[in-house]
Amino acid sequence: MAGFVSTVRVRYAETDQMGVAHHGAYIPWFEEARIEWLRACGISYRDLERQGILMPVVEVAITYKRPLRFDDVAELTTSAEVLGPSRVRFSTEVRLHGEDMLRAEAQVTVAATTPEGRPTRLPASLSATAAQGPKQPG
Amino acid sequence: MAGFVSTVRVRYAETDQMGVAHHGAYIPWFEEARIEWLRACGISYRDLERQGILMPVVEVAITYKRPLRFDDVAELTTSAEVLGPSRVRFSTEVRLHGEDMLRAEAQVTVAATTPEGRPTRLPASLSATAAQGPKQPG
Amino acid sequence: MAGFVSTVRVRYAETDQMGVAHHGAYIPWFEEARIEWLRACGISYRDLERQGILMPVVEVAITYKRPLRFDDVAELTTSAEVLGPSRVRFSTEVRLHGEDMLRAEAQVTVAATTPEGRPTRLPASLSATAAQGPKQPG
Amino acid sequence: MAGFVSTVRVRYAETDQMGVAHHGAYIPWFEEARIEWLRACGISYRDLERQGILMPVVEVAITYKRPLRFDDVAELTTSAEVLGPSRVRFSTEVRLHGEDMLRAEAQVTVAATTPEGRPTRLPASLSATAAQGPKQPG
Numbered sequence: 001m002a003g004f005v006s007t008v009r010v011r012y013a014e015t016d017q018m019g020v021a022h023h024g025a026y027i028p029w030f031e032e033a034r035i036e037w038l039r040a041c042g043i044s045y046r047d048l049e050r051q052g053i054l055m056p057v058v059e060v061a062i063t064y065k066r067p068l069r070f071d072d073v074a075e076l077t078t079s080a081e082v083l084g085p086s087r088v089r090f091s092t093e094v095r096l097h098g099e100d101m102l103r104a105e106a107q108v109t110v111a112a113t114t115p116e117g118r119p120t121r122l123p124a125s126l127s128a129t130a131a132q133g134p135k136q137p138g
Numbered sequence: 139m140a141g142f143v144s145t146v147r148v149r150y151a152e153t154d155q156m157g158v159a160h161h162g163a164y165i166p167w168f169e170e171a172r173i174e175w176l177r178a179c180g181i182s183y184r185d186l187e188r189q190g191i192l193m194p195v196v197e198v199a200i201t202y203k204r205p206l207r208f209d210d211v212a213e214l215t216t217s218a219e220v221l222g223p224s225r226v227r228f229s230t231e232v233r234l235h236g237e238d239m240l241r242a243e244a245q246v247t248v249a250a251t252t253p254e255g256r257p258t259r260l261p262a263s264l265s266a267t268a269a270q271g272p273k274q275p276g
Numbered sequence: 277m278a279g280f281v282s283t284v285r286v287r288y289a290e291t292d293q294m295g296v297a298h299h300g301a302y303i304p305w306f307e308e309a310r311i312e313w314l315r316a317c318g319i320s321y322r323d324l325e326r327q328g329i330l331m332p333v334v335e336v337a338i339t340y341k342r343p344l345r346f347d348d349v350a351e352l353t354t355s356a357e358v359l360g361p362s363r364v365r366f367s368t369e370v371r372l373h374g375e376d377m378l379r380a381e382a383q384v385t386v387a388a389t390t391p392e393g394r395p396t397r398l399p400a401s402l403s404a405t406a407a408q409g410p411k412q413p414g
Numbered sequence: 415m416a417g418f419v420s421t422v423r424v425r426y427a428e429t430d431q432m433g434v435a436h437h438g439a440y441i442p443w444f445e446e447a448r449i450e451w452l453r454a455c456g457i458s459y460r461d462l463e464r465q466g467i468l469m470p471v472v473e474v475a476i477t478y479k480r481p482l483r484f485d486d487v488a489e490l491t492t493s494a495e496v497l498g499p500s501r502v503r504f505s506t507e508v509r510l511h512g513e514d515m516l517r518a519e520a521q522v523t524v525a526a527t528t529p530e531g532r533p534t535r536l537p538a539s540l541s542a543t544a545a546q547g548p549k550q551p552g
Contacts, residue, residue, distance in 0.1 A: 009308075011304050011307065011308055012154060012155070012160075012304075012307050012308075012311065012321075013154065013160050013162050013303065013304035013307055014304075015154045015155040016150060016151065016153050016154065016155070017150070017153040017154070017155065017156075017157045017158075017208060017463075018155075018468060018470060019155045020155075020470075022150075022151050023441065023470075023471040023474065024151050024438060024441035024442055024445075027289065027437065027438035027441060028287050028288075028289035028290075028438055031287065031288050031289055031438075032285075032287055032288075035288065035347070044347070045288075045347070046345075046346055046347040049431075054432060056432060056434075056437075056478070056481070057437040057478060058477070058478050059475075059476065059477050059478070060437065060474065060475070060476045060478075061473075061474070061475045061476075062473065062474045062475075063472070063473050064470070064471060064472050064473070064474075067470070067531075069322075070155060070322055071311070071320070071321070071322040117481075147446075149442050149445065149446055150442075150445050150446075150449065150459075151441065151442035151445055152442075155325075156330060156332060158332075161303065161332075161333040161336065162300060162303035162304055162307075165299065165300035165303060165427065166300055166425050166426075166427035166428075169300075169425065169426050169427055170423075170425055170426075173426065173485070182485070183426075183485070184483075184484055184485040187293075192294060194294060194296075194299075194340070194343070195299040195340060196339070196340050197337075197338065197339050197340070198299065198336065198337070198338045198340075199335075199336070199337045199338075200335065200336045200337075201334070201335050202332070202333060202334050202335070202336075205332070205393075207460075208460055209449070209458070209459070209460040255343075288430060288431070288436075289430065289436050289438050291430050291431040292426060292427065292429045292430065292431070293426070293429040293430070293431065293432075293433045293434075293484060294431075295431045296431075298426075298427050300427050346431060
């Protein structure tokens, strides 16, 4: 499956003294990629929370292959797999824009919960689209 | 007025590719210093929020004089000045532990508000202690 | 002077438990706005560093007027004023996209230095454009 | 193996609008725990880098079980396993100070490299101590 592509430019604040993007900086990028994936599915995560569906992260696994540097434009290719009625795993591949070589890859599992932290069902539109991925705009 | 001293060690994640602590990293340090200042006054900021008193930042002014580096232990000397019934300004000086030379200094103004964002009175104990500063433990 | 406009979308990771963008999150936005301002001037800050010109921040002053929330698209309007041969002050206004009301404003002063931290001259193209601002693309 | 214990207090800036510590905030904590583990082994990571040995992260796996909140004091129990001449995996368990219940656990694999990114040998003292863990101070 092709996956949904979004981009992010490495911020100066995201670098560390090794001269590369710090490994922790990727976490907000993956989060942003999931939110853009949802938006492309017609789901506003902001509205979801207002409706009482939260999606906390329960697991993160990241492999770093080659570093990214300040001002690099990273291309994130995201897909999703429904693991159960209230659990979905997003996979994201990171490449430098215009390159084939993988820079990093991540799997992030999120649970659908109520504001009190009890499991709840994933939105139907999410489950439906996860099978085939959102349409890439343009 | 002597001010209340707390310390923070520069995290690797807080450095940038200049090889120094990023200027944005100081903001959470000043926040932590205010919270420790409050704790030394007998005020738990966590409890304050539970009681419906929030203290959002309305102004920040920081001067950076000499950089701090990874693993440096910074000493933060914090004092407070009440500006009005719902406004207090914290001043923090940053030094390397054991040095006189100023590395940075900041003034951060916070407002006391309700959860809805309306001004409310500062806790009485805060106003009382701001005049003389909290007792330094030990 | 009109100023150069760039945008940023508030990340989930940038919110805090008050439910708004944390005041520290703005610092990387202002940094990004300066870098985009430079790019619009034809200056790559990445290349500048490679040529041995660093631009560390020496002063930050931010006023927060109204909070921003997760997923908000903030519009940053940035202009620059040369303060001396090696010093420039960037001013940035923050608005919600499509609104007039000011959410925050900042002044950030940066110094041009060598990698060893000695003052050096600002790039000529920067000084030239600061007077009139970069051309807004499209 | 008992593991080396260090602590960290959840910063306000580390919370998100779910009212808990953001999942990305843990990454700098684990990094700090590794650095304290090394220090307890008699290794200054700062000196290591000055000697030309860098330890970039190549893999991260985190499981989040129960959230942490602002002002919580988290207890991090860290151990290490040498995976090869230039690779070591740190395991960290996160508990609330004074509790048995696991809040989160992580495995972070780091590689020893030259500043140019080529594999190099782990410091001998690290390999030696990884087998048995550093002595807990006091």
